[in-house]
Amino acid sequence: MPEFLFYSMAAGLIAAVVAAPLGTLVVWQRLAYFGDTLAHSALLGTALGLLLSINPWWMVFATALTVGALLALLQNRPQLSADSLLGIISHGSLALGLIAISLTHLRVDLNSYLFGDLLAVTRSDLMLMAGLGALIIALLIRYWDPLLALTVHAELAAVEGLPVRRLRLLQLILLALLVAVAMKVVGVLLITALLIIPANIARPWARTPEQMAVLAAVAGAVAVIAGLALSLWLDTPSGASVVLCAALTFAISLTVRKLTA
Amino acid sequence: MSESLLQLDRVSVKIEQRTIIENVSLQLRHGEIITVIGPNGAGKSTLLRVALGLLIPTSGAVIKSDNTRIGYMPQRLNLDASLPLSTERFLRLGGSNKIKISAALAEVDMQGSEQRPLQMLSGGELQRVLLARALLRDPDLLVLDEPVQGVDLGGQTAMYELIGAVRQRHHCGVLMVSHDLQWVMAQTDHVLCLNQHICCEGHPQHVGNDPAYRELFGANVSHIAPYQHHHNHQHGLHGEVCSEHTHDA
Numbered sequence: 001m002p003e004f005l006f007y008s009m010a011a012g013l014i015a016a017v018v019a020a021p022l023g024t025l026v027v028w029q030r031l032a033y034f035g036d037t038l039a040h041s042a043l044l045g046t047a048l049g050l051l052l053s054i055n056p057w058w059m060v061f062a063t064a065l066t067v068g069a070l071l072a073l074l075q076n077r078p079q080l081s082a083d084s085l086l087g088i089i090s091h092g093s094l095a096l097g098l099i100a101i102s103l104t105h106l107r108v109d110l111n112s113y114l115f116g117d118l119l120a121v122t123r124s125d126l127m128l129m130a131g132l133g134a135l136i137i138a139l140l141i142r143y144w145d146p147l148l149a150l151t152v153h154a155e156l157a158a159v160e161g162l163p164v165r166r167l168r169l170l171q172l173i174l175l176a177l178l179v180a181v182a183m184k185v186v187g188v189l190l191i192t193a194l195l196i197i198p199a200n201i202a203r204p205w206a207r208t209p210e211q212m213a214v215l216a217a218v219a220g221a222v223a224v225i226a227g228l229a230l231s232l233w234l235d236t237p238s239g240a241s242v243v244l245c246a247a248l249t250f251a252i253s254l255t256v257r258k259l260t261a
Numbered sequence: 262m263s264e265s266l267l268q269l270d271r272v273s274v275k276i277e278q279r280t281i282i283e284n285v286s287l288q289l290r291h292g293e294i295i296t297v298i299g300p301n302g303a304g305k306s307t308l309l310r311v312a313l314g315l316l317i318p319t320s321g322a323v324i325k326s327d328n329t330r331i332g333y334m335p336q337r338l339n340l341d342a343s344l345p346l347s348t349e350r351f352l353r354l355g356g357s358n359k360i361k362i363s364a365a366l367a368e369v370d371m372q373g374s375e376q377r378p379l380q381m382l383s384g385g386e387l388q389r390v391l392l393a394r395a396l397l398r399d400p401d402l403l404v405l406d407e408p409v410q411g412v413d414l415g416g417q418t419a420m421y422e423l424i425g426a427v428r429q430r431h432h433c434g435v436l437m438v439s440h441d442l443q444w445v446m447a448q449t450d451h452v453l454c455l456n457q458h459i460c461c462e463g464h465p466q467h468v469g470n471d472p473a474y475r476e477l478f479g480a481n482v483s484h485i486a487p488y489q490h491h492h493n494h495q496h497g498l499h500g501e502v503c504s505e506h507t508h509d510a
Contacts, residue, residue: 027341027343028341028343028344029341030341145354148354149354149355151344152338152340152344152346152351152354153335153338153339155310155313155315155333155335156333156335156394157354158315159313159314159315159331159333159404160333160355160356160398199343200343203343203345206345207345207347207378208345208346208347208350209344209345209346209350211345212345
């Protein structure tokens, strides 16, 4: 296997395996649009990183975190539905990101930010992704039960003594970290796909929350391998190929389940 | 017995200039059941949230001992169908073990339901499982938000009997919300009729005859009588009669 291919494959697998369990939480809590909003802010983070000459990874993480905090602050306004708020912030930050990128006057490949460029992953990218990925997985395992209790009923969890606000903050940090990890793989526009499609592939086959998280990771890994193969074979964009393979796997999973049920 | 478990002293809650509840006081002792009734939007759920410590009142005081163990039964679970969760796993989220869980399920007449998916339970069964989760906290204070919501009539009776039995067995105080007096159980010691402020309060029978209560719930309350425990057969989970009439001795 050529070296660049090894890096691409490893990076894709890390992103998929890390996104899957986090994605199950996102699906159970119906936070898909929320995840999308965080992901869209990543473009702004990248631009800020380029403009300020700070490592874009950290600026992406910081921007996602800021957007998440902004959402939390603006929530619960009766005249502004959560849906609209997310839409405004999501597209507002995306537009701001596009403009900021153009202001850098750097010859950047916008496509690779929007849709990912798996084949351009470098060794140092990979090291950082592996480190952040391991951190996300470790935190998820450590706080899985409290996060699950929060998912099922936040007030009940609070009465039973769980620090609900801190758990919500943890969830936000995990999602912001994931955006940083997955950006290079599928780009800001397709990160949500990596969160929600594997979880939904896994759903019909899982009988426990943990099974669903693990199966989603497997499904995500399959999509990455198939997508990368497709990308090499037909010379298609890598991020889109991975997402398309995930969507096809979802269709197959659903059909097989219907036929065997 | 006489020691106060929970005391609310002139509690008011205002959210963005809007008064939700005003000047509400109550005192709950061990082994006592207080039921809060009132129309929609009367502030019943807000009152419970204050009692649970989930909401800090705008004014007034909530007095309860720090080591009071609270069992809370929420009104409903808004569970996404995409979450595969067995009854046992749900109960384990409250921080408990297998043996205690089987015992709690048996106590609410749901023995053997450990492996059933939560989303497959009927309304009445789900309420029982929620009660089991509250009981697993080994509570001094049981807070129940509309415990018979989504339960058919016969099941409602069974549920209220279960709550009465739980109160006896655990000697805990019970604070619960109900829709109206018609379904307030016979065991209730004290009824609070709430419409932002306390309109009237007292023993269920007394409240039923109070003009303030009649005004609040409209004219159609002539046949109002709190549920009296007079039937001569037993109801099962779904309200079906599960024993032949056995006349009281």
